Amino acid sequence: MTDLKLSGAVEADQRVQDLVERMTLEEKLAQIVGFWEKSDGEAVAPLQGEFTVERTLDEASRHGLGHLTRVYGTRPVDPASRARWLWAFQRRLVRETRMGIPALVHEECLTGLSAWRAATFPTPLAWGASFDPELVTQMGAAIGGSMRALGVHQGLAPVLDVIRDPRWGRVDECIGEDPYLVGTVGTSYVRGLQSTGVHATLKHFVGYSASQSGRNFGPVHAGPREVADVLLPPFEMAVRDGGVRSVMSSYTELDGIPTASDPSILTGILRDRWGFDGTVVADYFGVAFLQLLHHVAGDLGEAAGLALAAGVDIELPAGDAYLEPLAEAVRDGKVDEALVDRAVTRALLQKAELGLLDATFDDEPPTDVELDTPEHRRIALRLAExxxxxxxxxxxxxxxxxxxxxxxxxxxxxxxxxxxxxxxxxxxxxxxxxxxxxxxxxxxxxxxxxxxxxxxxxxxxxxxxxxxxxxxxxxxxxxxxxxxxxxxxxxxxxxxxxxxxxxxxxxxxxxxxxxxxxxxxxxxxxxxxxxxxxxxxxxxxxxxxxxxxxxxxxxxxxxxxxxxxxxxxxxxxxxxxxxxxxxxxxxxxxxxxxxxxxxxxxGDGDVTNLSTRPVLPFGHGLSYTTFTHTDLAVEPITTTDGPLVVTVRVTNTGERGGDDVVQLYGRDVVASVTRPVAQLLGYQRVHLERGQTAVVELVVPAARLAFTDRTGERVVEPGDLELWVGPSCAERETQTRVTLTGGVHRITADDARWTSSVVR
Structure with a gap:
C-alpha cells in the first residue's frame, strides 16, 4: 500500500510539473487566485471596496481558475439549482479552457456548511465546553459529507486561535484558552472533515487572537516563548497529527512583521520544521492588506511578491494582487517567476489530491439535497447538550x-x-x-x-x-x-x-x-x-x-x-x-x-492590591450528580523522554447517572524559565451511572510537558512535577508528584503530541 501511495505521489508530481511547464504566465496566475461572484454589500469584509477589481466570471476564468469562492454561501440559493450551475461551470472549464482544469470550490464551515437550509451546529467555544473530541469528529464528518455532495472541496475551518482576551470579538469562533484543548478538539474536527475527502483549513496562522487590547487586526506583542508554547501548538498538532491539507495566513502582525509576509513563519516553521506539504491560502484580502493596512508594500505588485516569497500560495477571495499587479511585477523583473511556479505547483498538487485533474463533471449533479438530516440534528443536539x-x-x-x-x-x-x-x-x-x-x-x-x-x-x-x-x-x-x-x-x-x-x-x-x-x-x-x-x-x-x-x-x-x-x-x-x-x-x-x-x-499576591482571580476557573462546571476523584497514581520516577502513564479512580457518588470530565493538570516545581501555575495535561469524558466507579488512564507524551527554554528550543527538563485531578484547574482533589530523570530532552518530530486515554 505504501509503495502504491508513493508511486501515485511521484506520478502526480510529474504530471503537475508537465502542466506548469506548458502554462503561460496568465494561466499560472489564474490557478493561484479565487473568484467571488457577489453583488454590492454581499461580501461581508472590511475595506473591500478599496481595491477589488470588478470582473465577470467569464473574464476571470478565461485562462482557468484556481478557486471558486463561496458558491453556496454568499446568498440564499436553492442547493440543487446551484449545484446544476456549478457542474455546468466546471464542465466549461474542462472543455473550453486550454488546460482543462476545474476550479477548487471552498466554503465557510465553522458551525456547519455555511449555506441556506444547512445544519448549523454549536460554535467552537461550545465544542471546547464539551471536552468531547470524538463527537467533534462526528460533526466534522457530517459537515464534510454535505460539502462533498455539493461539489465543495475545501472548508475554511477550524479556527485554532487560543483565546487570550475575551474582549476580542472573534472569541465565539475559538475553542478555548488552553492550547492542548484547542489542539485536540480542533484536530478532531480536521480528521472528521477530511475523512469525507474535503480539505480543512487551519485559521488563523498565527497569533491573531493575541491582538493588542482585544482589538480585531490589532498588532501582537507576544514574545517568542508565548508564540511557541501557547499559540503554535494547536496548529502543530493539526499538521503533524491531523494531516491537515491547508492553512490560512493571519491578518495580524507579530512584532511588527505581518504574518502574510513572514517566511520564517509560513515557510520556516510550517514547512521546514513541521513538514507541511499542503497549500497556504491568504485570509480574505490579506495580500492587499500588506499595502493598504500594514504599509509594508508600496503597491499591490510588491505586496504579491512579499506574500509569495513568504509562502502564501493562493490569494483569496479574488486576484487583486496575484493577477495584473503580479504579472507586471514578474515581467518587470521585480518578482521571480520561480515563486509563481512554486505556488502553482502546490495548488495543482492539491487539485490532483482531490481528483480534480481527472474530473470531467460529465456526471449529473445532486438533485435531492438534504443538508439538515436527522443524523445532523442528532449530533447537533448531543453536542449542544x-x-x-x-x-x-x-x-x-x-x-x-x-x-x-x-x-x-x-x-x-x-x-x-x-x-x-x-x-x-x-x-x-x-x-x-x-x-x-x-x-x-x-x-x-x-x-x-x-x-x-x-x-x-x-x-x-x-x-x-x-x-x-x-x-x-x-x-x-x-x-x-x-x-x-x-x-x-x-x-x-x-x-x-x-x-x-x-x-x-x-x-x-x-x-x-x-x-x-x-x-x-x-x-x-x-x-x-x-x-x-x-x-x-x-x-x-x-x-x-x-x-x-x-x-x-x-x-x-x-x-x-x-x-x-x-x-x-x-x-x-x-x-x-x-x-x-x-x-x-x-x-x-x-x-x-x-x-x-x-x-x-x-496571579494574586502581596505585591499588588488588585485581584486577577476569575469568578470561576477554567474547567469549572456543575452537575446534578456528584463525582469524586481518588487514587491518582503515576510511576514516581520516569525519564524526560518517556510518557507519563497516569491513572485516577472516578466514582459517581450522587443520585443519578451523568458525565464527568476528568481533568489532569500539572506544574513544574522548578524550571529554567517561569512556568504556568497549572497546565492541562490530559482529559477524558466518562459516563457513570449512580454508584459506578471507573479507572481512567491518561497517557501524557513528552511533548505535553515541553516548553521553550532560554535558547529557544522546546525541551523537557529533569526535575519534579506536581500532578493533580480536580473539578477545575484551581482545585486539587487528588494529587501526586513525579520526578523526571535523565538529561534535557529536546523535542523532535518523532515525539507524540496526543494524550490517549483508557476507561476501565
Missing part, C-alpha cells in the same frame, strides 16, 4: 414538576440567539431580510413550553440585546411576579464589523452584558422570585454578580439549531449538565488579558 455549563445552582435546578415559569429576556424567543457570527443565519441572512431562516430552530421559550407544557410557561421580552429601551421592563416584572421561577435569557447577538455584540470586528472595551440587560436582571431579581439566568453568548462576560445572587446560572456558547431543546432539557432535568468552562469566567475587563496559564507573578 454536552456543552451546556452549569455555573452555579442553589438547588432550584432542575425545575420541579408543575412549576410555573416566566421566560424573560431578549434571547428567550429569538432563533438568531442560538448561532455565532459565521453561521449562515447571522453572517448572510441579515442582508436578505425577506428570506426565512431555512431550518427549524426552536427557541428556548418554545422548547421549554414543549418540555413543561405550554400552560406552565409565561413570557416577556423585557428589552433588546443592545439598546437602551426599558419600556418592556414592566411586562417582564409582571410575568415574573405571576410565576414561581423566572428564567432570564440574556446574552449576545452575533454579527460582523459592528453589526453585533460579538463576532468578527465586534470587539468590546468592557465585559458587562450589552445594552440594558443588567438593569432588566436587577428588576426581575427585585421581585424576590428565584431567578435562573441563562446566558446565550459568544464570549464569557463579567457576571460575578449573577453567580452570587441568582438561584442558578447556566452558560451556553451559541448552541446551534438544537440549542433550545438542549437547554430546556438541562433546565427540566431531562439532561444532566456536563459542560466545562473552556475559558475562565472573568472578574472584570480591567483584569484582562488573563489566562489560567499564568506564572506565579501573574
Amino acid at each position: 454536552e456543552s451546556v455549563v452549569l455555573l452555579s445552582n442553589d438547588g432550584t435546578l432542575p425545575l420541579r414538576q408543575g412549576v410555573r415559569v416566566a421566560v424573560i429576556g431578549p434571547n428567550a424567543d429569538r432563533p438568531e440567539a442560538m448561532f455565532g457570527c459565521y453561521s449562515f443565519v447571522n453572517h448572510v441572512l441579515p442582508h436578505h431580510p425577506e428570506v426565512g431562516v431555512g431550518i427549524e430552530v426552536p427557541t428556548l421559550r418554545q422548547a421549554l413550553a414543549a418540555e413543561l407544557g405550554s400552560a406552565s410557561v409565561l413570557s416577556a421580552r423585557g428589552c433588546a440585546v443592545d439598546d437602551d429601551d426599558r419600556s418592556g421592563f414592566d411586562d417582564a416584572v409582571r410575568v415574573a411576579t405571576e410565576a414561581d421561577v423566572a428564567v432570564l435569557v440574556l446574552g449576545d447577538h452575533a454579527g460582523l464589523f459592528g453589526r453585533g455584540t460579538v463576532g468578527e470586528g465586534c470587539d468590546r472595551d468592557d465585559l458587562e452584558l450589552p445594552g440594558v440587560q443588567r438593569e432588566l436582571a436587577e428588576a426581575v431579581l427585585a421581585t424576590g422570585k428565584p431567578v435562573v439566568l441563562v446566558l446565550l453568548t459568544g464570549r464569557p462576560y463579567a457576571v460575578g454578580w449573577a453567580v452570587e445572587r441568582c438561584a442558578a446560572v447556566v452558560q451556553s456558547f451559541f448552541p446551534g439549531e438544537e440549542g433550545g431543546p438542549a437547554l430546556a432539557g438541562v433546565l427540566s432535568g431531562r439532561v444532566n449538565p456536563s459542560g466545562r468552562l473552556p475559558v475562565s469566567l472573568p472578574r472584570s475587563a480591567g483584569a484582562q488579558p488573563y489566562t489560567y496559564l499564568h506564572p506565579a507573578l501573574g
Whole structure:
C-alpha cells in the first residue's frame, strides 16, 4: 500500500510539473487566485471596496481558475439549482479552457456548511465546553459529507486561535484558552472533515487572537516563548497529527512583521520544521492588506511578491494582487517567476489530491439535497447538550414538576440567539431580510413550553440585546411576579464589523452584558422570585454578580439549531449538565488579558492590591450528580523522554447517572524559565451511572510537558512535577508528584503530541 501511495505521489508530481511547464504566465496566475461572484454589500469584509477589481466570471476564468469562492454561501440559493450551475461551470472549464482544469470550490464551515437550509451546529467555544473530541469528529464528518455532495472541496475551518482576551470579538469562533484543548478538539474536527475527502483549513496562522487590547487586526506583542508554547501548538498538532491539507495566513502582525509576509513563519516553521506539504491560502484580502493596512508594500505588485516569497500560495477571495499587479511585477523583473511556479505547483498538487485533474463533471449533479438530516440534528443536539455549563445552582435546578415559569429576556424567543457570527443565519441572512431562516430552530421559550407544557410557561421580552429601551421592563416584572421561577435569557447577538455584540470586528472595551440587560436582571431579581439566568453568548462576560445572587446560572456558547431543546432539557432535568468552562469566567475587563496559564507573578499576591482571580476557573462546571476523584497514581520516577502513564479512580457518588470530565493538570516545581501555575495535561469524558466507579488512564507524551527554554528550543527538563485531578484547574482533589530523570530532552518530530486515554 505504501509503495502504491508513493508511486501515485511521484506520478502526480510529474504530471503537475508537465502542466506548469506548458502554462503561460496568465494561466499560472489564474490557478493561484479565487473568484467571488457577489453583488454590492454581499461580501461581508472590511475595506473591500478599496481595491477589488470588478470582473465577470467569464473574464476571470478565461485562462482557468484556481478557486471558486463561496458558491453556496454568499446568498440564499436553492442547493440543487446551484449545484446544476456549478457542474455546468466546471464542465466549461474542462472543455473550453486550454488546460482543462476545474476550479477548487471552498466554503465557510465553522458551525456547519455555511449555506441556506444547512445544519448549523454549536460554535467552537461550545465544542471546547464539551471536552468531547470524538463527537467533534462526528460533526466534522457530517459537515464534510454535505460539502462533498455539493461539489465543495475545501472548508475554511477550524479556527485554532487560543483565546487570550475575551474582549476580542472573534472569541465565539475559538475553542478555548488552553492550547492542548484547542489542539485536540480542533484536530478532531480536521480528521472528521477530511475523512469525507474535503480539505480543512487551519485559521488563523498565527497569533491573531493575541491582538493588542482585544482589538480585531490589532498588532501582537507576544514574545517568542508565548508564540511557541501557547499559540503554535494547536496548529502543530493539526499538521503533524491531523494531516491537515491547508492553512490560512493571519491578518495580524507579530512584532511588527505581518504574518502574510513572514517566511520564517509560513515557510520556516510550517514547512521546514513541521513538514507541511499542503497549500497556504491568504485570509480574505490579506495580500492587499500588506499595502493598504500594514504599509509594508508600496503597491499591490510588491505586496504579491512579499506574500509569495513568504509562502502564501493562493490569494483569496479574488486576484487583486496575484493577477495584473503580479504579472507586471514578474515581467518587470521585480518578482521571480520561480515563486509563481512554486505556488502553482502546490495548488495543482492539491487539485490532483482531490481528483480534480481527472474530473470531467460529465456526471449529473445532486438533485435531492438534504443538508439538515436527522443524523445532523442528532449530533447537533448531543453536542449542544454536552456543552451546556452549569455555573452555579442553589438547588432550584432542575425545575420541579408543575412549576410555573416566566421566560424573560431578549434571547428567550429569538432563533438568531442560538448561532455565532459565521453561521449562515447571522453572517448572510441579515442582508436578505425577506428570506426565512431555512431550518427549524426552536427557541428556548418554545422548547421549554414543549418540555413543561405550554400552560406552565409565561413570557416577556423585557428589552433588546443592545439598546437602551426599558419600556418592556414592566411586562417582564409582571410575568415574573405571576410565576414561581423566572428564567432570564440574556446574552449576545452575533454579527460582523459592528453589526453585533460579538463576532468578527465586534470587539468590546468592557465585559458587562450589552445594552440594558443588567438593569432588566436587577428588576426581575427585585421581585424576590428565584431567578435562573441563562446566558446565550459568544464570549464569557463579567457576571460575578449573577453567580452570587441568582438561584442558578447556566452558560451556553451559541448552541446551534438544537440549542433550545438542549437547554430546556438541562433546565427540566431531562439532561444532566456536563459542560466545562473552556475559558475562565472573568472578574472584570480591567483584569484582562488573563489566562489560567499564568506564572506565579501573574496571579494574586502581596505585591499588588488588585485581584486577577476569575469568578470561576477554567474547567469549572456543575452537575446534578456528584463525582469524586481518588487514587491518582503515576510511576514516581520516569525519564524526560518517556510518557507519563497516569491513572485516577472516578466514582459517581450522587443520585443519578451523568458525565464527568476528568481533568489532569500539572506544574513544574522548578524550571529554567517561569512556568504556568497549572497546565492541562490530559482529559477524558466518562459516563457513570449512580454508584459506578471507573479507572481512567491518561497517557501524557513528552511533548505535553515541553516548553521553550532560554535558547529557544522546546525541551523537557529533569526535575519534579506536581500532578493533580480536580473539578477545575484551581482545585486539587487528588494529587501526586513525579520526578523526571535523565538529561534535557529536546523535542523532535518523532515525539507524540496526543494524550490517549483508557476507561476501565
